[in-house]
Amino acid sequence: MIIGHLPAGYVLAKLSYRKFSGQIGHYRWYMFWGLFGAVAPDLDMFYFHLIDHRSTHHHRYFSHFPIFWLGLLSGALLLYANTRTRSRLGIYAVLFTVSGFIHLLLDSIVGDIWWLAPFIDRPFALATVPALYHPWWLNFLLHWSFGLELLLVAWAGYLWFKKPAASPVANPQAKVGNA
Numbered sequence: 355m356i357i358g359h360l361p362a363g364y365v366l367a368k369l370s371y372r373k374f375s376g377q378i379g380h381y382r383w384y385m386f387w388g389l390f391g392a393v394a395p396d397l398d399m400f401y402f403h404l405i406d407h408r409s410t411h412h413h414r415y416f417s418h419f420p421i422f423w424l425g426l427l428s429g430a431l432l433l434y435a436n437t438r439t440r441s442r443l444g445i446y447a448v449l450f451t452v453s454g455f456i457h458l459l460l461d462s463i464v465g466d467i468w469w470l471a472p473f474i475d476r477p478f479a480l481a482t483v484p485a486l487y488h489p490w491w492l493n494f495l496l497h498w499s500f501g502l503e504l505l506l507v508a509w510a511g512y513l514w515f516k517k518p519a520a521s522p523v524a525n526p527q528a529k530v531g532n533a
């Protein structure tokens with residue numbers, strides 16, 4: 355996936371914010387952790403280019419192992435469930451790790467992901483992009499999977515421009531009927 359990760363993080367954060375808004379109330383920080391999680395696995399590109407000198411597929415690093423992100427997600431859920439720390443920190447951690455895990459799901463559409471690593475050394479991908487054109491990125495742009503990326507961009511754009519729903523107006527007489 356090339357351009358779909360950030361929009362996916364945006365959609366996730368935008369759609370889930372309402373559920374947690376009462377507990378956190380910091381939309382910008384919530385959105386930050388959703389977006390950061392969406393691209394966090396690809397931070398390994400720095401290691402790939404600067405230290406590893408492109409000698410290993412960066413999806414073979416632990417930062418692209420599902421078990422690593424499931425471990426982080428478990429820790430985040432424990433943090434969230436802990437009554438003493440059940441606060442913004444736990445919510446941000448769960449959002450970040452879910453967003454990171456979605457990154458792997460999206461990567462696995464046309465990019466190899468070692469779903470059973472480190473136990474089984476076998477990559478999985480939903481489809482392969484045939485090398486028909488030059489330069490290499492043209493193959494991805496002209497593949498059907500790029501339509502999915504555009505859909506994510508369109509979905510995020512729709513949510514960006516959509517007017518927020520009016521918040522329910524407090525009705526001072528709401529409890530009168532119970533009296």
Ligand SMILES: [Zn+2]
Nearest residue numbers: 395396457461
């Ligand atoms: Zn990736």
